[in-house]
Amino acid sequence: MSALDELRRSTVRVMEVGPRDGLQNEAARVSTEEKVAFVDALSAAGHRAIEVSAFVSPKWVPQMADAADVFSGIRRRKGTTYSALVPNLKGLERALAAQVDEVAIIAHASETFSRRNLNQGIEESLAGYLPVCDRAREAGLRVRGYVSNAFGCPFEGEVSPAKVLEVAGRMIDMGAYEVAISDTTGVGHPGQVDAVLAALTARLPVDRLALHFHDTRGTALANVLAGLLAGVRTFDASAGGLGGCPFAPAATGNLATEDLLFMLDGLGIQTGVSLDGVMAASRAIEPRLGHPLPSRVVQARVTSASREVSA
Ligand code: HMG
Numbered sequence: 649m650s651a652l653d654e655l656r657r658s659t660v661r662v663m664e665v666g667p668r669d670g671l672q673n674e675a676a677r678v679s680t681e682e683k684v685a686f687v688d689a690l691s692a693a694g695h696r697a698i699e700v701s702a703f704v705s706p707k708w709v710p711q712m713a714d715a716a717d718v719f720s721g722i723r724r725r726k727g728t729t730y731s732a733l734v735p736n737l738k739g740l741e742r743a744l745a746a747q748v749d750e751v752a753i754i755a756h757a758s759e760t761f762s763r764r765n766l767n768q769g770i771e772e773s774l775a776g777y778l779p780v781c782d783r784a785r786e787a788g789l790r791v792r793g794y795v796s797n798a799f800g801c802p803f804e805g806e807v808s809p810a811k812v813l814e815v816a817g818r819m820i821d822m823g824a825y826e827v828a829i830s831d832t833t834g835v836g837h838p839g840q841v842d843a844v845l846a847a848l849t850a851r852l853p854v855d856r857l858a859l860h861f862h863d864t865r866g867t868a869l870a871n872v873l874a875g876l877l878a879g880v881r882t883f884d885a886s887a888g889g890l891g892g893c894p895f896a897p898a899a900t901g902n903l904a905t906e907d908l909l910f911m912l913d914g915l916g917i918q919t920g921v922s923l924d925g926v927m928a929a930s931r932a933i934e935p936r937l938g939h940p941l942p943s944r945v946v947q948a949r950v951t952s953a954s955r956e957v958s959a
Pocket residue numbers: 669672702703704705706707708709733735736738739740742754765766767794795796797830831832833860892893894895
């Protein structure tokens with residue numbers, strides 16, 4: 649049996665980050681109602697995990713200023729986890745008031761990027777997350793971690809897998825159930841994914857790791873395949889391929905959920921998410937953005953060799 653045949657028996661969990669990682673980077677103003685409709689359409693597509701928004705400083709990321717209103721507007725589908733990014737205790741308290749199901753915290757494998765994104769160094773940010781994790785645990789919320797710049801930094805260049813391991817391990821030690829190893833600026837390639845995962849899984853269980861790719865250089869799907877072969881079963885993706893980081897030069901879109909599903913469906917891997925459903929969500933929000941969606945599958949407008957999807 650080939651390695652790909654083995655994968656056919658597996659199930660993958662998709663973390664949909666379009667409403668947060670996608671919309672945080674859009675120049676056009678997307679109304680709260682449009683964001684709510686986007687999240688509802690993604691729920692209807694069968695997503696079990698959606699990162700809905702971010703309770704960050706509105707001075708830093710104005711696109712996420714309406715996080716509480718988005719949470720109060722969405723229809724929560726039973727069995728789906730609706731999460732939000734929080735950078736500090738203030739964000740966590742806002743998230744608790746909005747009755748989020750889960751929060752995400754973000755740390756970096758690069759000191760310069762950490763200062764650009766959080767106005768704090770790596771150590772200071774990790775120290776700040778200790779009370780956030782304690783308070784979340786007290787409130788019964790799960791915490792997910794991100795390690796940004798895990799495959800390279802636009803300011804510092806190469807990032808060592810040992811640093812990624814250190815930061816990921818500390819997030820797990822403080823209570824994160826899972827850490828998303830993130831290629832913020834889309835510089836990673838499959839050989840590097842393999843090497844970084846080898847360093848991580850020497851110390852951390854593979855089922856505590858997820859992968860978060862941006863498709864800046866067209867390597868995101870190849871990186872997913874490298875991750876699958878290394879045993880990772882959770883992947884972040886953004887509907888339509890929306891996304892980027894406002895604090896990363898030239899950080900283009902995330903791996904598109906449609907492109908991920910097209911490959912996983914083709915491999916016979918179960919996700920529970922409908923490709924046509926995600927595509928409908930993306931196409932509904934596309935006219936609000938003022939540019940075409942980067943997803944290759946959305947651009948091709950077909951989800952199978954024989955069927956044209958209606959506009
Ligand atoms: P700061 O300016 O150093 O913090 O920002 P501060 O404590 O001095 O606060 C400044 C102002 O913001 C104050 O208001 C605070 O009250 C307010 P003022 O007194 O001036 O009126 N404030 C808040 N308001 C609402 N909610 C909050 C909050 N916190 C402070 N939670 C801070 C430090 C961490 C707050 C800021 O840098 C920040 O919010 N950063 C978030 C940046 C961000 O969201 N980046 C994009 C997401 S990360 C990403 O996309 C990568 C990822 O996808 C993975 C990958 O691809 O790598 C996850």
